[in-house]
Amino acid sequence: DAMVIQNPRYQVTQFGKPVTLSCSQTLNHNVMYWYQQKSSQAPKLLFHYYDKDFNNEADTPDNFQSRRPNTSFCFLDIRSPGLGDAAMYLCATSRERGTKETQYFGPGTRLLVL
Amino acid sequence: AQKITQTQPGMFVQEKEAVTLDCTYDTSDPSYGLFWYKQPSSGEMIFLIYQGSYDQQNATEGRYSLNFQKARKSANLVISASQLGDSAMYFCAMREVTSGTYKYIFGTGTRLKVLA
Numbered sequence: 001d002a003m004v005i006q007n008p009r010y011q012v013t014q015f016g017k018p019v020t021l022s023c024s025q026t027l028n029h030n031v032m033y034w035y036q037q038k039s040s041q042a043p044k045l046l047f048h049y050y051d052k053d054f055n056n057e058a059d060t061p062d063n064f065q066s067r068r069p070n071t072s073f074c075f076l077d078i079r080s081p082g083l084g085d086a087a088m089y090l091c092a093t094s095r096e097r098g099t100k101e102t103q104y105f106g107p108g109t110r111l112l113v114l
Numbered sequence: 115a116q117k118i119t120q121t122q123p124g125m126f127v128q129e130k131e132a133v134t135l136d137c138t139y140d141t142s143d144p145s146y147g148l149f150w151y152k153q154p155s156s157g158e159m160i161f162l163i164y165q166g167s168y169d170q171q172n173a174t175e176g177r178y179s180l181n182f183q184k185a186r187k188s189a190n191l192v193i194s195a196s197q198l199g200d201s202a203m204y205f206c207a208m209r210e211v212t213s214g215t216y217k218y219i220f221g222t223g224t225r226l227k228v229l230a
Contacts, residue, residue: 033218040223041222042118042205042220042221042222042223043159043205043220044220045218048216048218055216088157090157090159092159097211097216098147098209098211099145099146099147099166099167099209099210099211100147100164100166101147101209102149102161102164103149103159103161103218104161105151105158105159105160105161106158107156107157107158108157108158110157
């Protein structure tokens with residue numbers, strides 16, 4: 001019954017070593033989001049896809065990239081992780097982008113950078 | 115400028131009592147949506163309740179209700195008959211569309227602890 005799936009749940013990487021986090025959904029939603037949530041902080045939106053249209057937040061570092069090869073999957077690539085990138089990464093989906101649209105979140109991937 | 119403000123970093127409530135979690139917001143757009151999410155220690159964000167800016171009635175979902183005061187720009191979450199399983203982090207969030215730009219903003223959260 002899982003609707004938004006994130007793999008892996010825990011990821012350990014080395015400083016500067018590229019890492020990819022994955023998200024898949026069974027809801028057939030048009031929009032997929034990636035959030036970064038550091039300890040005891042609010043989730044911060046990094047970017048979102050509306051269908052194949054990529055929307056980057058203005059303050060998202062270039063180190064973060066994303067791919068959405070099809071409706072179901074979305075990937076977060078961190079090209080050169082720094083210690084400051086250790087966080088929980090949350091994927092979410094919504095049917096559309098309007099103000100009424102509820103986001104459905106995955107369980108998150110906790111990233112540790114050594 | 116802070117768009118969503120949750121002034122209570124932590125709250126305690128006795129089991130079976132009601133509790134109110136505060137949220138104020140700032141926007142100049144007439145159309146926006148307000149959401150509350152629950153985040154247990156496992157990390158997953160769980161949708162609780164939604165209030166649209168044009169909704170005349172306060173939203174309710176089971177034990178959750180939203181005390182929406184538009185003029186004061188507040189959207190407080192009320193949890194009635196608290197249960198031990200309600201212990202979690204609670205986030206208030208806002209969605210707005212400004213000049214074709216989509217904004218999704220979360221508050222800093224309130225950690226609720228329900229006491230037996």
